């Protein structure tokens with residue numbers, strides 16, 4: 001299956017227009033500028049894409065991971081893709097001499113669909129590309145509903161709360177925003193996200209693309225039994241380099257007042273989900289607003305604290321200072337025998353700079369004990385930069401015990417027990 005493709009056969013990379021939330025992540029990520037968009041669709045230029053797969057892990061919906069074996073001269077053009085409402089069906093590939101030699105005979109249309117569903121990249125790219133986390137949910141996760149509301153038919157939610165959850169005197173202006181869906185169904189699970197469509201157009205006159213936010217509330221609502229959910233949104237006032245920048249959607253959301261309405265699409269996400277079976281343990285590792293799904297999962301556990309069903313909760317939470325750590329007050333009120341809280345503060349005056357990975361090493365014994373339990377799932381959410389540091393720390397604590405991290409890492413991925421959502 002990984003034999004080189006014959007020269008006239010192209011494994012064309014496509015984006016599913018029915019699932020894509022137009023969040024622009026792929027276009028920003030593509031190292032060769034093969035991805036572009038118009039007001040209708042995000043598309044991949046077959047003449048530029050080299051199948052490097054860099055855009056695949058960051059895509060929040062998986063819409064990016066579509067492939068078709070095509071005769072190169074018949075590849076779908078960018079213009080054609082702009083007009084699509086849905087992906088075209090697989091086409092039978094004509095028998096070609098080189099294709100036969102490569103094991104891609106007349107039966108290639110069937111093979112192609114298998115191959116495409118695995119999102120297999122050209123061999124060179126595939127060798128270089130390994131997801132840090134699992135691409136499957138934990139075995140006991142509940143069934144997620146996805147894409148119930150789309151760009152063509154978004155749903156209107158009403159703002160019923162908007163509160164700042166960081167110290168008023170700090171630079172980190174982080175809001176807890178509660179959206180109500182009224183009578184319309186919006187089933188969600190902890191770990192899923194929604195897309196917000198900010199009003200207005202960008203500098204090119206195109207409608208703003210959707211921005212994705214993780215749920216901060218559990219499946220039964222921000223308020224149990226209500227048809228609502230919450231988000232954790234940081235007002236963006238500068239870019240990653242520290243230069244002044246105005247975040248279109250974050251400022252829109254942080255400025256919303258009670259009873260304002262918002263256009264919502266989603267829900268999204270079918271792997272970063274919590275286990276549903278009794279006594280499952282969670283190791284939650286997050287920075288800043290990456291705490292949103294951890295709050296959702298913790299609240300799910302808190303609401304059933306007295307049932308005896310809960311496993312252990314261990315939290316590693318990174319922020320600049322206590323006052324910039326979202327939900328600091330409510331978090332610290334949780335009983336210590338309910339959740340093991342480890343705060344990594346990087347800019348607290350008078351204290352050494354600490355990152356979550358430092359604390360994972362400090363707590364190596366407890367982390368190892370949990371990792372050894374097949375009921376443990378690990379969730380990592382927040383800054384992209386933490387990914388490598390966290391993986392290194394997990395490797396170190398495993399190796400200190402004389403275990404092989406590469407074997408455990410594979411097991412965790414295969415069993416849907418290690419999940420990343422980093423930006």
Ligand code: NAP
Nearest residue numbers: 213214287288289290318319320346355382383385386423
């Ligand atoms: P932040 O305040 O910039 O940083 C939080 C903490 O992480 C700080 O202590 C920071 O330390 C530390 N940090 C920086 N680099 C690190 C590294 N390489 N390893 C470990 N820790 C590191 O965080 P933020 O602005 O809230 O950003 C959170 C991220 O979560 C964003 O990228 C956001 O897109 C993402 N996210 C948000 C949501 C949501 O629903 N809102 C969901 C998923 C993910 P320093 O003092 O060194 O800066």
